[in-house]
Amino acid sequence: MKKEEIDKHSKVYQNYEFFMQLIKDSKIPIDTLLDTFYRIEIADIDLDVKDDLETVQRIFEKINSTGKPLTKGDLIRNFLLLTKNLQEQEELYKNYWLKIEKRLLSENISIFAKDYLVMKIFEDVNDSEVYKKFKQVFGEDSETKEKILKEMTKYSEYYSWILEPNTLLSTQNRKKEKLIEEIKYIGAIDFRSLLMLLLEKMYDEKNIIELEKILKLLRDFLLRYRVVKVSRGGGGLTGVVTDLIKKISTNEIECNYENIYFELSNSKNPSGKFPRDDEFKQALQESVDETYAKLVLSIIEKNEKPNDIPIDVSKITIEHIMPKKLSSYWEKDLGDDAVSIHEKFLKSIGNQVPLSKKWNSSLSNKVFIEKRKKYFEQQFSITREIFDFEKWDEEELVKRNTNISERACKYIIGPLKRSTDYSLDDEEIITFENKIEDVKNKKIQAILYNDKEYNIENWKNLCYKIAEILYENTKDEFKTVSAFKKPLIVNASEKENLKNAKQIKDSKFYCETDIKLSKDSFKYAKIIMKHFNQEDKFRIIVENEDDK
Numbered sequence: 001m002k003k004e005e006i007d008k009h010s011k012v013y014q015n016y017e018f019f020m021q022l023i024k025d026s027k028i029p030i031d032t033l034l035d036t037f038y039r040i041e042i043a044d045i046d047l048d049v050k051d052d053l054e055t056v057q058r059i060f061e062k063i064n065s066t067g068k069p070l071t072k073g074d075l076i077r078n079f080l081l082l083t084k085n086l087q088e089q090e091e092l093y094k095n096y097w098l099k100i101e102k103r104l105l106s107e108n109i110s111i112f113a114k115d116y117l118v119m120k121i122f123e124d125v126n127d128s129e130v131y132k133k134f135k136q137v138f139g140e141d142s143e144t145k146e147k148i149l150k151e152m153t154k155y156s157e158y159y160s161w162i163l164e165p166n167t168l169l170s171t172q173n174r175k176k177e178k179l180i181e182e183i184k185y186i187g188a189i190d191f192r193s194l195l196m197l198l199l200e201k202m203y204d205e206k207n208i209i210e211l212e213k214i215l216k217l218l219r220d221f222l223l224r225y226r227v228v229k230v231s232r233g234g235g236g237l238t239g240v241v242t243d244l245i246k247k248i249s250t251n252e253i254e255c256n257y258e259n260i261y262f263e264l265s266n267s268k269n270p271s272g273k274f275p276r277d278d279e280f281k282q283a284l285q286e287s288v289d290e291t292y293a294k295l296v297l298s299i300i301e302k303n304e305k306p307n308d309i310p311i312d313v314s315k316i317t318i319e320h321i322m323p324k325k326l327s328s329y330w331e332k333d334l335g336d337d338a339v340s341i342h343e344k345f346l347k348s349i350g351n352q353v354p355l356s357k358k359w360n361s362s363l364s365n366k367v368f369i370e371k372r373k374k375y376f377e378q379q380f381s382i383t384r385e386i387f388d389f390e391k392w393d394e395e396e397l398v399k400r401n402t403n404i405s406e407r408a409c410k411y412i413i414g415p416l417k418r419s420t421d422y423s424l425d426d427e428e429i430i431t432f433e434n435k436i437e438d439v440k441n442k443k444i445q446a447i448l449y450n451d452k453e454y455n456i457e458n459w460k461n462l463c464y465k466i467a468e469i470l471y472e473n474t475k476d477e478f479k480t481v482s483a484f485k486k487p488l489i490v491n492a493s494e495k496e497n498l499k500n501a502k503q504i505k506d507s508k509f510y511c512e513t514d515i516k517l518s519k520d521s522f523k524y525a526k527i528i529m530k531h532f533n534q535e536d537k538f539r540i541i542v543e544n545e546d547d548k
Contacts, residue, residue, distance in 0.1 A: 073109030075131045096149035100156045119193040122246035124238045158199035179215035190237045213257045220413040228275040228283045236271025265415035268423040270446035274415035281405040287347040290318040303411040323365045350401030353383040368392040432535045436519045442542040459518035466525045467511040483527040
């Protein structure tokens with residue numbers, strides 16, 4: 001074979017390279033190696049391949065079931081190339097499958113096949129069931145297989161852009177490339193099927209501007225979703241994606257920005273909802289992962305300084321102004337409540353600034369006066385703003401938190417006002433008239449107060465979330481609460497009486513959060529609401545875990 005004909009991405013070549021490297025690295029004498037090779041026995045299974053390609057495929061499947069690591073992509077390839085004769089098989093391989101492999105590389109074929117399948121059947125598939133479902137959906141007909149291979153070849157180009165956005169090389173594609181890169185950066189495994197479909201339908205001269213708007217909308221939806229931590233599992237995001245794919249593919253809705261915006265704003269259940277501004281602000285002000293903080297801050301920077309040279313998110317690092325570990329200087333500067341201030345604000349968006357990577361390690365735990373001078377030298381305007389602060393304590397953190405979270409809401413698209421009710425297929429709504437036993441084996445999804453929805457992570461946070469909602473809505477009448485001599489809500493002066501005290505917003509009140517069992521959370525939350533005569537205004541959306 002000529003050197004230029006060698007496919008260096010093929011498994012055969014990779015295996016050759018692997019064994020050659022092992023031989024080079026080993027200290028085994030060449031005579032010993034040759035003697036070993038002469039003693040290797042090769043088992044030859046004698047099949048009449050021309051007449052029995054189906055048997056070959058069954059053997060592949062059998063080998064896989066006994067432990068040999070054939071991937072889902074291998075099995076799907078063999079299934080699609082299983083034809084009546086070798087000539088037809090070779091044509092299918094050359095005309096379609098080889099192009100797919102060259103675009104995506106072997107290691108990405110399995111995920112591509114799964115995402116293609118999800119796009120076609122409008123439902124998620126467990127990894128272990130992909131091959132079985134693929135065979136079931138696409139059948140045995142050879143004409144159907146060629147049709148599928150032809151379509152997969154077309155979609156493989158779009159999928160290669162999703163995996164490597166920089167392959168969109170032309171200048172007019174730069175914005176699309178950046179948006180796809182940012183969607184991928186956030187963590188868009190659930191979105192790949194939808195992105196494939198959108199690129200196929202809208203990547204043309206007529207729809208390119210509309211596509212760009214949709215990609216920005218998807219990026220902002222996903223970023224809000226991750227920051228607010230809407231769902232801790234349960235497939236909420238997957239449900240949003242498959243619903244959209246189905247409605248677009250069956251022409252239930254026209255594929256445009258307005259329709260997709262409406263669908264995202266009216267998810268079927270709370271676990272897939274588009275977070276509102278108040279939820280997004282609160283999550284940003286409480287705790288935001290550095291991964292998402294980078295993107296939030298860079299979006300603000302890009303919108304407020306559009307003429308500046310944009311910097312890739314991957315080349316930005318996050319600096320915590322108040323450092324992760326408090327020095328004696330920082331403890332003194334923050335005052336008597338240094339530990340609680342540090343715990344409350346460390347991961348808040350207001351305490352984080354973007355830097356170029358070369359700066360971060362040099363700043364580390366320096367005192368604030370030194371840090372602010374260095375920030376002024378930074379290329380990011382949002383970082384240079386810190387120079388205007390004379391000190392960095394709780395008061396400044398609150399101001400900065402509010403300011404950044406409001407600017408984030410201005411530039412990161414939020415939902416439309418809901419115009420449809422949740423379709424609670426697996427969920428149900430319970431009230432505080434229910435018995436404590438009614439919450440057993442149920443996962444909490446959201447709280448409704450006067451029909452306004454509030455996000456909640458788990459049962460453990462129920463009492464605190466109820467207290468927070470009540471403080472927000474009944475501030476003038478808010479007071480301390482105890483149950484069976486157990487303090488639940490106390491004044492700041494009595495917070496030492498709680499096992500795990502958490503401040504209720506920016507009030508003088510603290511709530512007990514050391515409540516582990518769902519039945520206890522329900523019981524104590526009910527007592528808090530009765531104390532304020534508000535139990536009839538609350539409802540809880542739960543999911544039946546037994547149905548999962």
